[in-house]
Amino acid sequence: MDFDLTDEQRLLRDSVERLVADRYGFEQRRKYAAEPGGWSREMWAQYAELGLLGLPFAEDHGGFGGGAAETMIVMEAFGRALILEPYVATVLLGGGLVQAAGSAAQQAEILPRIAGGETVLAFAHTERQARYDLADVATAARQDGGAWRITGEKGVVLHGDTADTLVVSARVSGGRRDAAGIGLFLVPAEASGVTRRGYPAQDLLHGAEISLHDAPATPLGTPGEGFAAIARVVDRTIAALCAEAVGAMAELHAMTVDYLKTRKQFGRPIGDFQVLQHRSVDMFTALEQARSMAMYATVMADSDDADERARAVSAAKVQIGRSARFVGQEAIQLHGGIGMTMEYKAGHLFKRLTMIDKAYGDADHHLARLAAAGGLFSEAA
Amino acid sequence: MDLNFTEEELAFRDECRRFFTTEIPAALREKVAQGDHLSKDEYVTTQRILNARGWAVPHWPVAWGGQDWTPVQTYLYQDEMQQANVPAPLAFNVSMVGPVIAQFGSEAQKKRFLPRCANLDDWWCQGFSEPGSGSDLASLRTTAKRVGDKYIVNGQKTWTTLAQHADWIFNLVRTDPTAKKQEGISFLLIDMKTPGIKVRPIQTIDGGHEVNEVFFDDVEVPAENLVGEENKGWDYAKFLLGNERTGIARVGVSKARIRRLKQLAAREVAGDVPLIEDRRFREKLAEVEIELKALEMTQLRVVADERRAVKGKPNPASSILKIKGSEIQQRITELTMDLAGPYAWPYTRDEDEGSNEPPVGPDFAAEAAPMYFNYRKVSIYGGSNEIQRNIIAKAILGF
Numbered sequence: 207m208d209f210d211l212t213d214e215q216r217l218l219r220d221s222v223e224r225l226v227a228d229r230y231g232f233e234q235r236r237k238y239a240a241e242p243g244g245w246s247r248e249m250w251a252q253y254a255e256l257g258l259l260g261l262p263f264a265e266d267h268g269g270f271g272g273g274a275a276e277t278m279i280v281m282e283a284f285g286r287a288l289i290l291e292p293y294v295a296t297v298l299l300g301g302g303l304v305q306a307a308g309s310a311a312q313q314a315e316i317l318p319r320i321a322g323g324e325t326v327l328a329f330a331h332t333e334r335q336a337r338y339d340l341a342d343v344a345t346a347a348r349q350d351g352g353a354w355r356i357t358g359e360k361g362v363v364l365h366g367d368t369a370d371t372l373v374v375s376a377r378v379s380g381g382r383r384d385a386a387g388i389g390l391f392l393v394p395a396e397a398s399g400v401t402r403r404g405y406p407a408q409d410l411l412h413g414a415e416i417s418l419h420d421a422p423a424t425p426l427g428t429p430g431e432g433f434a435a436i437a438r439v440v441d442r443t444i445a446a447l448c449a450e451a452v453g454a455m456a457e458l459h460a461m462t463v464d465y466l467k468t469r470k471q472f473g474r475p476i477g478d479f480q481v482l483q484h485r486s487v488d489m490f491t492a493l494e495q496a497r498s499m500a501m502y503a504t505v506m507a508d509s510d511d512a513d514e515r516a517r518a519v520s521a522a523k524v525q526i527g528r529s530a531r532f533v534g535q536e537a538i539q540l541h542g543g544i545g546m547t548m549e550y551k552a553g554h555l556f557k558r559l560t561m562i563d564k565a566y567g568d569a570d571h572h573l574a575r576l577a578a579a580g581g582l583f584s585e586a587a
Numbered sequence: 588m589d590l591n592f593t594e595e596e597l598a599f600r601d602e603c604r605r606f607f608t609t610e611i612p613a614a615l616r617e618k619v620a621q622g623d624h625l626s627k628d629e630y631v632t633t634q635r636i637l638n639a640r641g642w643a644v645p646h647w648p649v650a651w652g653g654q655d656w657t658p659v660q661t662y663l664y665q666d667e668m669q670q671a672n673v674p675a676p677l678a679f680n681v682s683m684v685g686p687v688i689a690q691f692g693s694e695a696q697k698k699r700f701l702p703r704c705a706n707l708d709d710w711w712c713q714g715f716s717e718p719g720s721g722s723d724l725a726s727l728r729t730t731a732k733r734v735g736d737k738y739i740v741n742g743q744k745t746w747t748t749l750a751q752h753a754d755w756i757f758n759l760v761r762t763d764p765t766a767k768k769q770e771g772i773s774f775l776l777i778d779m780k781t782p783g784i785k786v787r788p789i790q791t792i793d794g795g796h797e798v799n800e801v802f803f804d805d806v807e808v809p810a811e812n813l814v815g816e817e818n819k820g821w822d823y824a825k826f827l828l829g830n831e832r833t834g835i836a837r838v839g840v841s842k843a844r845i846r847r848l849k850q851l852a853a854r855e856v857a858g859d860v861p862l863i864e865d866r867r868f869r870e871k872l873a874e875v876e877i878e879l880k881a882l883e884m885t886q887l888r889v890v891a892d893e894r895r896a897v898k899g900k901p902n903p904a905s906s907i908l909k910i911k912g913s914e915i916q917q918r919i920t921e922l923t924m925d926l927a928g929p930y931a932w933p934y935t936r937d938e939d940e941g942s943n944e945p946p947v948g949p950d951f952a953a954e955a956a957p958m959y960f961n962y963r964k965v966s967i968y969g970g971s972n973e974i975q976r977n978i979i980a981k982a983i984l985g986f
């Protein structure tokens with residue numbers, strides 16, 4: 207049992223933390239948010255230079271050969287700084303799917319370009335009726351001569367507005383909610399038959415609603431056998447989001463404690479009121495429980511046992527959802543009016559935390575998934 | 588003990604219901620139901636319809652347009668109004684400055700201000716909080732110096748709700764810097780058009796603009812705009828804050844929101860099943876309904892006690908109503924956001940009306956998260972829930 211980071215991991219953490227400390231202050235972030243698509247091309251290049259965009263890919267593909275632990279380290283730092291760039295969409299989702307489902311040739315072509323910061327991907331998967339059910343896919347893929355074409359509606363596509371390449375899930379066979387028969391396809395975002403409606407989101411990330419009408423598509427892996435890859439990549443992404451949430455919660459807690467020490471009312475710091483001390487302690491406890499579960503999800507995210515992996519990830523997502531809601535609400539309350547303002551970072555952390563709960567299944571969804579799978583501890587000793 | 592209303596009370600309730608649902612434009616009430624922002628004109632329109640009927644300020648003295656209603660009638664009026672999604676008469680006018688002027692103002696002030704206040708001819712805003720004085724309001728530092736027949740006001744107010752619409756502001760100002768902090772404060776009425784006043788918007792986390800900073804730089808205010816006596820402003824402020832007993836629970840608003848939430852949940856599906864049939868969602872909803880019923884009963888008990896209460900004296904019961912009422916309102920916004928699911932994420936709130944782009948996702952989703960964010964305010968303003976707990980602690984524990 208060892209919770210310590212290796213020397214290499216510590217180096218990674220220090221360099222990411224230094225980068226965001228230097229380049230991702232709250233005011234700088236405001237400028238990045240105003241750029242096209244709501245993120246900074248310059249920072250993207252910085253991530254490429256540091257090797258972050260190739261972090262999970264093999265060295266042959268210009269990567270770093272990192273696992274879930276390395277991703278956790280980066281995401282926690284990103285969470286503290288409220289990073290806006292399409293890291294999750296491109297590296298974890300898009301790159302992850304190419305890694306999990308793509309042919310050797312596709313991997314060799316795409317992954318180095320991701321690592322080099324030359325391409326932005328988005329995963330067009332969720333459909334309106336599906337809510338959080340990963341297997342609910344109505345979008346259809348059909349073969350027209352030798353070519354594949356896709357028709358359907360995809361929604362809340364993270365960074366779907368600025369991606370140049372879409373990884374699209376589409377049904378090749380089976381019923382609308384069957385896990386079997388779902389395929390993964392690459393679709394150039396500017397292809398004919400693709401219509402995108404982009405928008406900023408509550409947390410200042412960007413998204414898009416995407417309509418596909420006979421859009422030309424290239425299969426990623428074997429058509430119709432994409433679900434296992436989707437489930438695996440989404441589970442890993444959830445583990446990464448848990449780490450991001452831990453970073454955001456840690457920052458929010460630190461800001462709150464700081465505020466309790468400096469804000470004076472009734473002639474003394476409000477942190478003198480024991481009732482507020484206890485509130486910050488409860489926040490801290492929620493944060494630490496979340497951190498523990500984010501680590502657990504991280505360790506399990508690389509597991510090949512899909513069932514065990516899914517249960518661990520669901521458990522973590524529930525804990526994160528609850529802790530994030532509690533820490534977020536308490537932070538705003540303890541800040542009073544100032545916490546309610548757009549000019550102050552706390553509110554933005556609160557909003558990002560709220561939205562992490564809505565990504566790939568909220569706490570209720572994962573609680574149901576975990577309960578249906580029999581929970582975490584089996585009745586047998 | 589009898590939990591039933593009398594025949595007369597029931598008839599009165601029906602009369603309220605009929606009036607609110609037929610005389611207040613349905614389009615306006617629909618906007619309130621959806622949590623949309625109302626324009627200044629929309630508030631004014633509503634309040635004038637109510638005022639024409641004599642129903643904008645029923646709790647004021649009869650001489651100034653009030654109704655001689657029983658506490659039960661006032662309760663029914665409020666509850667029906669809230670359930671019908673009627674935009675409430677502007678609280679700053681009808682619940683705050685109006686009653687203070689009616690109680691402590693001069694005859695000239697009453698004549699000059701009260702009719703316009705009731706009709707929303709003047710829009711009032713509340714200049715109490717300052718950057719350094721929130722919960723500790725009595726530490727406020729905005730000063731008013733008497734020079735001849737004027738006060739010269741300097742300082743800053745903040746979190747001033749809808750100051751961008753306001754014609755007048757009622758300010759707490761320090762008139763005696765040497766006195767004990769509660770004893771040097773006065774209650775001053777200031778025309779927002781006076782030179783030296785600057786209003787700066789503050790954007791809230793939901794993206795809206797409802798609060799402002801208000802700066803006073805050598806603002807000259809006629810001495811006749813002082814309410815009551817100099818240095819007695821703290822008493823009037825306490826009267827103002829203790830005046831609202833039952834409205835703060837907003838039980839009727841929460842009833843209307845739960846009703847709407849159920850309608851939405853019947854439409855919104857997960858897979859092929861409407862969410863209203865999802866067991867977990869239903870149980871969460873039922874839990875809020877239980878809380879709300881308990882609050883409604885508590886409120887009715889307070890109403891029944893009202894006959895014995897001393898007007899204007901803070902009552903720990905109103906603190907209970909504030910705490911539970913705000914928690915329930917927040918919980919409902921949370922459930923509405925959860926209902927929107929992944930579609931709570933896009934920010935597509937339509938600030939400029941008239942856009943004909945179809946909504947992204949379900950039509951209620953655009954407001955769901957902003958409303959959840961915005962409603963964090965209800966446990967902060969009007970005396971935070973921590974301050975309310977302090978009040979109750981003092982009253983019941985004697986600390």
Ligand SMILES: Cc1cc2nc3c(=O)[nH]c(=O)nc-3n(C[C@H](O)[C@H](O)[C@H](O)COP(=O)(O)OP(=O)(O)OC[C@H]3O[C@@H](n4cnc5c(N)ncnc54)[C@H](O)[C@@H]3O)c2cc1C
Nearest residue numbers: 539540542543713715716721722746748964968969971973
């Ligand atoms: C949306 C909005 C609209 C508003 N509109 C108006 C308006 O129109 N006019 C106006 O004058 N004001 C308005 N306010 C201001 C509001 O009344 C104050 O925000 C409130 O009084 C809290 O003050 P504060 O924000 O300075 O927080 P602080 O007083 O600094 O409080 C910070 C935290 O400390 C806690 N705390 C403080 N003292 C104690 C204590 N003794 N014991 C335990 N906990 C304590 C608080 O509960 C809070 O959690 C508005 C505020 C908001 C958010």
